[in-house]
Amino acid sequence: MKLTKFGAIGAIGLAGALALVGCSSNSNTTPTSAATTEAPAAPTGLDAIDPTLKGTITAGGSSAQANAETAWTAAFTSVATGVTVNYDKSQGSGGGRSNFIAGAYDFAGSDAPLSADETTQAAATFPGGAVNLPIYLDGVSVAYNNADASSLNLSTATIAKIFSGKITDWSDPAIAADNGGKALPAKKITVVVRSDSSGTAQNFTNFLAAADPTDWTWPGSGTFPADITGTDAVKGGGAVHDEIAKVDGAIGYLDHSAVGDVKSATVNGVAPEADAVAAAFSDGFTIASNGVKGDLSGKFDYAKITADKSAYPIPLVSYAIIPLKFKSADQAKLTVAYLAFAASEDGQKAAASKASSVPLPQEILDEINATLATVE
Amino acid sequence: MTATTPAADGRAPGTPGGPTGAAHYLGKPPSKAGDRTFLGLSTGAAWLILVILAGVAIFLIIKAAPAIAANWATSPQLNEPVANTPGFDSFWAYVGPLLFGTVWASFLALLFGAPVAIGIALFISHYAPRRIAGILGYLVDLLAAVPSVVFGLWGILVVRSFLGPLNDFLNEYLGWIPLFGGQVSAGGGTILAGAIVLAVMILPIVTSISREIFLQTPALHEEAALALGATKWEMIRLAVFPYARSGIISAILLGLGRALGETMAIAMIVSPKIIVSFRLLTDDNPGTIASNIANQFSGANDLQRDALIATGLLLFVVSFAVNFLARWIVSRTSVQSNGRAPRRARARREVTA
Numbered sequence: 067m068k069l070t071k072f073g074a075i076g077a078i079g080l081a082g083a084l085a086l087v088g089c090s091s092n093s094n095t096t097p098t099s100a101a102t103t104e105a106p107a108a109p110t111g112l113d114a115i116d117p118t119l120k121g122t123i124t125a126g127g128s129s130a131q132a133n134a135e136t137a138w139t140a141a142f143t144s145v146a147t148g149v150t151v152n153y154d155k156s157q158g159s160g161g162g163r164s165n166f167i168a169g170a171y172d173f174a175g176s177d178a179p180l181s182a183d184e185t186t187q188a189a190a191t192f193p194g195g196a197v198n199l200p201i202y203l204d205g206v207s208v209a210y211n212n213a214d215a216s217s218l219n220l221s222t223a224t225i226a227k228i229f230s231g232k233i234t235d236w237s238d239p240a241i242a243a244d245n246g247g248k249a250l251p252a253k254k255i256t257v258v259v260r261s262d263s264s265g266t267a268q269n270f271t272n273f274l275a276a277a278d279p280t281d282w283t284w285p286g287s288g289t290f291p292a293d294i295t296g297t298d299a300v301k302g303g304g305a306v307h308d309e310i311a312k313v314d315g316a317i318g319y320l321d322h323s324a325v326g327d328v329k330s331a332t333v334n335g336v337a338p339e340a341d342a343v344a345a346a347f348s349d350g351f352t353i354a355s356n357g358v359k360g361d362l363s364g365k366f367d368y369a370k371i372t373a374d375k376s377a378y379p380i381p382l383v384s385y386a387i388i389p390l391k392f393k394s395a396d397q398a399k400l401t402v403a404y405l406a407f408a409a410s411e412d413g414q415k416a417a418a419s420k421a422s423s424v425p426l427p428q429e430i431l432d433e434i435n436a437t438l439a440t441v442e
Numbered sequence: 443m444t445a446t447t448p449a450a451d452g453r454a455p456g457t458p459g460g461p462t463g464a465a466h467y468l469g470k471p472p473s474k475a476g477d478r479t480f481l482g483l484s485t486g487a488a489w490l491i492l493v494i495l496a497g498v499a500i501f502l503i504i505k506a507a508p509a510i511a512a513n514w515a516t517s518p519q520l521n522e523p524v525a526n527t528p529g530f531d532s533f534w535a536y537v538g539p540l541l542f543g544t545v546w547a548s549f550l551a552l553l554f555g556a557p558v559a560i561g562i563a564l565f566i567s568h569y570a571p572r573r574i575a576g577i578l579g580y581l582v583d584l585l586a587a588v589p590s591v592v593f594g595l596w597g598i599l600v601v602r603s604f605l606g607p608l609n610d611f612l613n614e615y616l617g618w619i620p621l622f623g624g625q626v627s628a629g630g631g632t633i634l635a636g637a638i639v640l641a642v643m644i645l646p647i648v649t650s651i652s653r654e655i656f657l658q659t660p661a662l663h664e665e666a667a668l669a670l671g672a673t674k675w676e677m678i679r680l681a682v683f684p685y686a687r688s689g690i691i692s693a694i695l696l697g698l699g700r701a702l703g704e705t706m707a708i709a710m711i712v713s714p715k716i717i718v719s720f721r722l723l724t725d726d727n728p729g730t731i732a733s734n735i736a737n738q739f740s741g742a743n744d745l746q747r748d749a750l751i752a753t754g755l756l757l758f759v760v761s762f763a764v765n766f767l768a769r770w771i772v773s774r775t776s777v778q779s780n781g782r783a784p785r786r787a788r789a790r791r792e793v794t795a
Contacts, residue, residue, distance in 0.1 A: 160739075292526045305598070313628045
């Protein structure tokens with residue numbers, strides 16, 4: 067008797083949960099259909115998804131874009147109910163790329179595009195070669211915790227000096243100079259970094275290496291340079307957030323989407339807001355193709371970004387890597403449909419609301435879809 | 443039935459074995475289908491462990507070889523800044539500090555954990571009332587069931603903050619000792635915090651093995667010591683410790699084996715660098731092999747993964763050697779104890795209770 071009672075309660079709970087899920091996906095779809103009725107010519111986003119699609123997409127890699135993948139999967143499978151998407155974020159970007167090259171994935175998520183070596187290896191697995199498509203954009207926040215500073219502005223050079231250990235105290239004149247000459251009380255700076263390798267560190271150090279090579283003498287690196295001592299290294303972005311929140315005087319780098327209740331410094335006067343990050347992408351993202359037709363891998367030109375006073379100078383981009391020629395045409399159709407949704411306005415909006423990412427500009431989305439159209 | 447069984451040679455399927463007395467079992471064992479199957483299964487299981495071990499070793503060696511042989515100074519793959527392998531002259535320059543960190547963290551854990559574990563074991567075997575001893579033994583064994591990621595969380599959320607004032611105190615007043623010198627960690631990600639959590643993690647294995655050894659102390663030895671007028675503590679010193687010495691050593695070595703391979707807790711608690719440092723209270727701690735693999739593997743390229751696997755091979759060799767040493771000491775003990783005819787705990791308890 068008791069068991070059936072509990073079973074009934076469980077069933078009601080489950081039904082409630084399902085109803086809630088239904089609600090949330092509904093609230094996603096309503097504005098979409100309203101938007102597309104205005105321009106019925108070429109359906110994009112949710113309306114473009116073929117509900118009769120069936121199959122399983124196997125993918126994995128970057129944990130930075132994992133929340134966005136979850137948002138895309140939820141929205142995509144709410145229309146194409148016969149599709150399952152398995153995105154394994156435990157692999158990390160490097161693991162995603164090597165599993166992709168080994169042929170285990172339909173696409174890989176990676177914070178870095180395929181290297182020259184990997185491009186050659188991928189061409190051996192997939193006769194048409196593989197392309198990198200930037201589908202996820204976010205900013206890297208310089209997050210801090212200092213009870214004496216309700217807001218903080220840092221210049222590129224000051225950030226480089228703090229993270230390389232040349233500035234160790236909050237009362238340093240360089241920090242005062244960045245904040246209108248008002249010096250902060252003396253307090254030790256605790257630099258919090260990631261002990262594991264991450265796309266966040268890669269993009270952050272790329273920025274420092276390019277924007278201030280005199281103070282930052284290391285190359286852009288997925289692992290924070292191990293020879294900088296005195297840093298508090300913790301494992302994972304969540305732990306960086308917690309450490310900054312706990313330690314008064316701490317500063318560190320975090321995906322903007324993971325900042326939460328911790329304060330972000332403005333960099334050269336620009337806050338890491340969505341518009342500023344999108345402006346940085348439009349200004350500075352320079353496509354540096356790997357030689358495969360349709361490849362959209364690129365580098366940020368930080369000189370162009372810092373020249374724009376409204377652009378946030380530390381953007382972070384993450385790629386989906388797919389072959390141009392799949393082994394099976396059905397699998398190609400399925401994967402292309404999924405990524406076309408991710409690279410649609412709807413998809414980018416879904417990721418922005420669920421994963422706090424920044425929607426990519428329409429021009430690059432068009433280019434991604436042009437490449438996807440050639441995948442077979 | 444009993445008459446026909448030997449004639450049928452026990453081979454006919456469905457023939458019940460029957461209680462034919464001891465003589466039946468002393469001769470050629472009856473090889474019925476069930477017996478043969480079980481023999482095959484258990485033999486297979488025993489060989490499987492060897493095959494698995496050999497397979498792991500071969501995998502590690504094959505994967506590790508290119509990274510150990512590579513020229514670390516010039517290899518473009520190893521110097522690609524996606525993991526922490528760039529900037530080292532050779533594999534040994536890379537793995538050396540990591541090996542040091544592994545051994546140093548484990549040593550500290552043993553330093554803190556082993557005395558406590560032996561104390562618990564002694565309390566359970568010789569001091570506690572029987573009922574409390576049972577519960578306590580059970581609780582200590584339960585510690586072994588806590589996942590290491592939970593220990594890691596406990597370390598981050600509780601131990602690190604808890605040690606903060608102690609870190610400051612030690613650094614301020616004893617900072618002239620190199621062990622406590624340097625810039626004290628603000629977040630608390632020190633190797634001291636890591637070693638304390640590690641010490642708790644090795645408690646169960648060290649305690650349970652020591653307890654078993656203490657319980658095996660021949661009751662005659664204990665009675666003799668007491669009869670000569672020894673106090674309880676003197677009796678333990680005179681009779682229990684000498685008898686259990688090698689058992690304690692092997693328990694500690696098995697605890698060391700556990701500590702060497704611990705990954706998640708250390709990766710979560712300790713702020714690692716690739717350095718050799720004895721300082722306990724700073725953010726610049728030597729990383730351990732296992733936690734370094736966990737941190738670097740996801741970003742690493744192929745050759746860097748091989749390099750990480752090579753560090754794993756070294757850890758495998760060290761752990762294997764430590765375990766081997768421990769087992770060897772245990773086996774030596776049990777040969778000696780056969781001559782002394784140890785009596786079981788039940789007998790001892792009847793005497794002392």
